[in-house]
Amino acid sequence: MFFFEPNAIAYSPINAIGLAQAARLAYLNPFAIASTVHTWQFTNFHFFEQRATQAFMMSNDQVIILAFRGTEARCLKDWMTDADITLIKACGGRVHRGFSSGLEAVWQDILTQFQRLRTQNQTLFITGHSLGAALATLAAAKFAALGQAVRGLYTFGSPRVGCPEFASVFNQAFQNRAFRFVNHNDVVTRVALRSLGYDHVGKCLYFDAEGRLHEEIEFWRQFLDSVTGGMADFLNACGIVSDHNMAEYERNLIFNRQEANFSTQEISTQERKGTRGFTKPLQATLAVSARAA
Numbered sequence: 450m451f452f453f454e455p456n457a458i459a460y461s462p463i464n465a466i467g468l469a470q471a472a473r474l475a476y477l478n479p480f481a482i483a484s485t486v487h488t489w490q491f492t493n494f495h496f497f498e499q500r501a502t503q504a505f506m507m508s509n510d511q512v513i514i515l516a517f518r519g520t521e522a523r524c525l526k527d528w529m530t531d532a533d534i535t536l537i538k539a540c541g542g543r544v545h546r547g548f549s550s551g552l553e554a555v556w557q558d559i560l561t562q563f564q565r566l567r568t569q570n571q572t573l574f575i576t577g578h579s580l581g582a583a584l585a586t587l588a589a590a591k592f593a594a595l596g597q598a599v600r601g602l603y604t605f606g607s608p609r610v611g612c613p614e615f616a617s618v619f620n621q622a623f624q625n626r627a628f629r630f631v632n633h634n635d636v637v638t639r640v641a642l643r644s645l646g647y648d649h650v651g652k653c654l655y656f657d658a659e660g661r662l663h664e665e666i667e668f669w670r671q672f673l674d675s676v677t678g679g680m681a682d683f684l685n686a687c688g689i690v691s692d693h694n695m696a697e698y699e700r701n702l703i704f705n706r707q708e709a710n711f712s713t714q715e716i717s718t719q720e721r722k723g724t725r726g727f728t729k730p731l732q733a734t735l736a737v738s739a740r741a742a
Contacts, residue, residue, distance in 0.1 A: 451489045455512035455572050457601065459625050460652075462706045468514070468576035468603040469699040475505060475518040475581060476695070495562045499554035502584065504577075506559065508566040512574060515559065515588065519579030519606075519695070534641055540590040542615025545608075545641060548583045556591065563597075572600040578695045579637055582607030582629075586619075586650060593622045602627040602651065605698040608640045609647035616648040627651030632701060633658050635692040660701040 453467040474482055479496040482505050486494045491507040491514075503518040533547025563573070573592065577585035582604035589602040607629055611619070619627070629651040631638045641647040655663045691697065 453512060455574075455600075460628060461601070462702070464574065464601060465603055465628070465630075466699070466702045466706060468516070468574060468601075469605060469695070469702050471507075471514055471516040472519070472576045472578040472581060472603075472605055473695045473699060475503070475516045475577070479505070493566050495566075497555040497558050497562075499558075500551070502551045502554045504555060504559070504581070504584070506562055506566065508571060510569050511571055513563065513566055513571045515563075515573070515575045515585070517575075517577035517581035517584040517588070519577060519581035534645065536612055536646055540587065540594060540611070540615055541618035542612050543646075544587060544611040544615055545583065545647075548580075548587055548610050551580070552584050552587045552591070556588070559588065560595075573597065574601045574603070575599060576603045576605075577607075578605040578698070579607070579693065583610045586610050586627075589623070589627065590615075590619055593619075599623070600626065603630070604628070604651070605630045605695060606632065606635050606637050606693050607649075608637055609643075609649050611648070611650070612646050613648040616650045619650045623651065625652065628654055630654050630656070630698055630702075632656045632692045632697050637693050656698075656701045656705075660704050662701070662705040 451467055451470060452463050454461050454463050457464055474485055477485075479498075482496065483494050486505075486507045489507070491509050493506075493508045495506045497504045497506070501520075504516060506513060506515050508514070533545065533550075535546045536543035537546045537549060539549055567573075575585045575589050575592075577583070585602060585604055586607060587610060589599045592599050602623065604627075627650060629638075629649060631653060633656055638649075653664070657663060
């Protein structure tokens with residue numbers, strides 16, 4: 450089942466779940482994605498693929514959603530070589546060379562399709578998991594640099610993508626519209642290391658060991674920031690934990706919507722009935738996308 454609030458201007462638990470569904474759906478093949486998007490009552494769909502970068506865009510008369518495909522956690526170290534981890538000038542600061550190159554491979558096509566689909570001043574939301582979260586962050590920054598408002602950026606298990614200057618410029622531009630979810634001991638969220646000149650962006654929302662949602666957890670940051678060494682060594686030494694699984698993020702969001710323990714906002718009775726957002730709820734089973742977990 451898919452619900453969405455296209456006009457939400459701050460954190461929306463409904464949109465967090467919907468964008469988590471989209472981020473997980475991005476792992477499927479284009480035909481499976483298109484089939485599910487249709488059942489979600491989105492009238493337009495476009496799949497992007499160049500080299501190792503994949504994403505899809507879906508739209509209707511109210512919203513455009515751009516979702517980037519991630520990579521398996523054990524493969525993320527391939528993006529963390531000494532060459533790729535170099536910081537290059539972009540987006541008001543310096544960003545990860547490999548991530549920037551990955552986005553550039555599909556950026557012109559994304560921009561072309563966005564301009565084609567945005568016929569009714571629809572709001573724009575961007576999402577992604579793992580590598581996809583990094584690409585989503587850079588895409589949001591590029592849209593903002595073009596003067597195109599991004600209504601919301603929701604990322605899951607994102608690595609750091611740029612330097613503190615980039616983070617500062619990004620956070621000033623996005624204020625309360627960028628949300629970065631971290632699931633307990635998800636090691637991918639701790640790379641690239643701060644010691645290498647990287648910093649995170651957006652509002653950090655943290656799931657504890659029981660799946661409950663909190664604001665920034667400082668002790669976890671302090672613990673992992675004490676790790677030194679090369680990025681590939683860091684990933685290999687820590688191992689790849691199940692906390693990085695996109696399905697875990699989605700389950701935790703659903704759990705917290707029911708518990709309503711996150712301080713940002715309570716879930717209204719109307720939201721619980723699924724009547725907010727589109728004129729009628731967008732519904733679809735996630736039987737297909739569940740296989741992406």
